[in-house]
Amino acid sequence: MSLSLIRTVLLTAFSFCSAARSLSTSVHLQAQGNVSGVMLTCEKWKMPIPFSQYNSKSKKTLAKPGVKNIVLVDGVRTPFLQSGTTYADLMPHDLARAALQGLLNRTGLPKDAVDYIVYGTVIQEVKTSNVAREAALGAGFSDKTPAHTVTMACISSNQAMTTAVGLIAAGQCDAVVAGGVEFMSDVPIRHSRKMRKTMLSLNKAKTLGARLSLLGSIRLAHLSPELPAVAEFSTAETMGHSADRLAAAFGVSRLEQDEFALRSHTLAKKAQDGGMLSDVISFKVPGRDIVSKDNGIRPATMEQLAKLKPAFIKPHGTVTAANSSFLTDGASAVLIMSEEKALAMGYKPKAYLRDFVYVSQDPKDQLLLGPTYATPKVLEKSGLTLNDIDVFEFHEAFAGQIMANLKAMESDWFAQTYMGRKTKVGAPPMEKFNTWGGSLSLGHPFAATGCRLVTTVAHRLQKEGGQYGLVAACAAGGQGHAMVIEAYPQ
């Protein structure tokens, strides 16, 4: 969760001029020369994938005897918009409603066919604390379909999806809708504790005199509001500050971060222009225009990026507004079913949802290292190696955080000293990594990102013809998550 408020402002100053060519430093596009055999070439993104890899996997499939196959039928999301823009006057459940309705439209799902709805959110609107239920009712789902809300910082919708997987695996449900919403254009700002206390006592005060004396006790200082914490509760450190320290700990330079951020924006722009982001649905915002595109994708030049001052650690920090993810409004939703049910209903599923793990570490010095811890664990669980994975989708909280994770995954010393492993897991090859952009460029509505990652993996597997995909993400509280996704045979 990165709350770099200033970024939206700063980025508007950037031109849209594309700097794609300068990217070759960070994206390695060259073909793997010695591989023979048929090449499957992704049309927009000239990336050769050796077909022979198909037969060289550690495992042919991750299906296990006696375990239900659970599938992703489809996934959608509203356009992710910088907060304070077109969605500004909505409420969180409005956005969630749009995503849910979009899912219904996309899948043609009968509204009463859903057994259960699980939805994630991080910053809670107090009026709709169970936002899942409010959105489901508003989206026209049957009022007989129960719904609950989960929260786990930036992996809230991952939690929603795995909850759905659990419900299906346990045989309690056959069709579950999971998703997440984040609405940063409006956040609950509270009165101070003292003021709240006085106001609550006021309710109980019986006589006019008692009320007046309570009112008289209000001091000017009581009127100053309490903003939602932008910091880790346990350490009082803001996430950007922690990311900057993490980057420094792993020796990630400002240049590397800016390059990665630029890569994210450039790839996102390319994916957007190339029509890859098919999970995005159009949304008619009441009183405004129809929105059908993410609005945070802004490729700039390295020079422009280099001009920015550090946003958190001054003056020598390396994390800036441009290499951090920005405050975003958005919602996402996926339809998860047992394979039998999906086939019985005539669906062509997109992917199998396979093994997943949650991890947690020190919330101070390892706040954002979730992917480093989760990746080897989930690979081990599923019996795969890093080489088996064709598609990587990692949540990009900060460019520095991604680079630090990649370095940590490449380090034997780190694996041995901090993870109790014999060897490193290895870093994902960049040509398979977040090739349609990521949270840095597409935006990061905290609780909606997880579904975007999973849906993107499914779509990329289909487009690029891979078999296995890996989702990994970090989250506030020093937690992390990873999931293995297997392409549904076409």
Place this chain on the structure above:
Amino acid sequence: IKGDVAVVRMNDPNSRVNTLSTQMQREMTEVMDEIWGNNAVQSVVLISSKPGSFIAGADLNMIQACTTAEEVTGLSQEGQRMFEKVEKSPKPIVAAINGSCLGGGLELGLPSAFDMILTGRSIRADKAKKMGLVHQLVDTLGPGLKSPEERTIEYLEEVAVEAARGLAKKQIPLTKEKGLMQSNYFLAEIQDYVMSYPFVRQQIYNTVQNKVMKQTKGLYPAPLKIIECVKAGVEQGPTAGYLVESQHFGKLAMTPESKALIGLYHGQVTCKKNRFGTPEKEVKTLAILGAGLMGAGIAQVSVDKGFHTILKDTTLEGLSRGEQQVYKGLNDKTKKKSITSFERDSFLSNLTGQLDYNGFNKADMIIEAVFEDLSIKHKVLKEVEAMIPPHCIFATNTSALPIKDIAAVSKRPEKVIGMHYFSPVDKMQLLEIITTDKTSKDTTASAVAVGLKQGKVIIVVGDGPGFYTTRCLAPMLAEAVRVLQEGVDPKKLDGLTTGFGFPVGAATLADEVGIDVAAHVAEDLGKAFGSRFGGGNVEVLKTMVEKGFKGRKSGKGCYIYQPGLKRRDVNTEALEILESYKLTSSDSDVQYRLVSRFVNEAVLCLQEGILANPVEGDIGAVFGLGFPPCLGGPFRFVDSFGADKLVEKMRKFEEVFGNQFTPCQLLLDHAKDPSKKFHK
């Protein structure tokens, strides 16, 4: 050298920390000359290769090695020259400070053109920045591709090199933050204007001097000399100021106060080590019996060190009060921002409050802090021994009951030991550990290890009534009661004792300890040691206890205590009691009457083998009982005051009061042979 920036790494191979030694000064001067001679170097970074320590200050051994004031003055002047050199450097210097930066270390850091301090936890770094001492803060790093310590220093160096480069190219301005400057500008202007009048300056010197006199009672010479140095510097210019400074520094280094304080420093370092070795089994779970003031205090200093702590009491009220005390102690720390509220909560999660013996089967050590009554202690010991595992140590917190009497009912006396904490436990540094002849060495090692982890300065003494500390204090308090009976006002008595250098006056001390406790101890020790412990009439204390004047805790003792009021009035009813036991005034030297009995008893403890060595005796007296630090402890006091002079005084008192002032054999030996000293 990194490009155009020279990086000077300080690393004293012979020590855990860097100190300003003659060698270091010499090397520093050489390096500086080299740097100025090198045209390729545009700026300099000073950094320590030791994690957590920049320069800890001047080398004490270096000062101790000097025999004359002139020698020290010379050292000081050399140091000044080095600092001046750094200060007037034509090339910008960045001091990259990681961790402690004290005394001379700070001086080296400060004049540097651009300073930096680093430490993640400590708020002191923030404060230093606010005070304008440092310009830029660098955070500590977590694990990365190298160990956090190593990488943090590396990172600090990288940042410092960048800053140095920026300074050299004049990209980074040297001024302090503008906001601060502007808001203070007006004030500063006025200050400058006012300060230009000698009259005003004189007033300021006087005010400061009076304040110092009030706080030190004139017992510590250094602060006054510092004022003189500043005065000389302001009135006669920096050169004269430096000269006066180095001369005063030389003189001060030779004073007995300086020797006493350096001795205490070394003693404290010694008492922070475990001379009994590493215990076989590390204590992880600690069970404390009794959630009173002591029990809860012990719990407080244990939970934040990672001990899983069980706090057991017999009543819900008692337990609740004790847990609140622990919470308050930690919460006060969060208010001062020395820990975060999260750390407070996580410390508190180590605490289990309970009324039963649940979980005692997993305890590694029991610290019993129940009421000072032998039969209760026996009952508790027997009860607990039935519950605990064989390896578990039973430590008893008592201020006077002999440990062997408590251990008498134990089935495993080798596991019984005394741990005498001082109240308030979280503030008082001393822990007196008492071993009986049956206590095993491993038990002692374990108790010392626990105490050290709790952050205590530890003395290990032999068993006997009152051990060491209580035994020294008792005769002094007995004498204090006699003085009161002679008609000396409690306030006067307090003034006399603090005037000698005790931080707390004798009458106040009695109130703090508790009149009932004092009476109890006086009676017990009186029985054990006979007339030597006489002096004031024990009945005085007993009568006060009967009337409910138990000291601070009951609101009345020698003084009257009212919640919220700092001012204390003398308890006139107590005076009436004293009146009824009035003795004829002997009008002799009250200060030495009090101190000589204290010191004589301390020396006797060494003679009898209760104390293992004079160092622990000095540390125990200063850190546990508030013996004047400027005197360095009873043994150092005998050394510097002269055993013969002390014996002479005591003989005079002996004629008037009797055997309470009979000097012990060891003291007489030292009096006869002036070459005998407790401290070499």
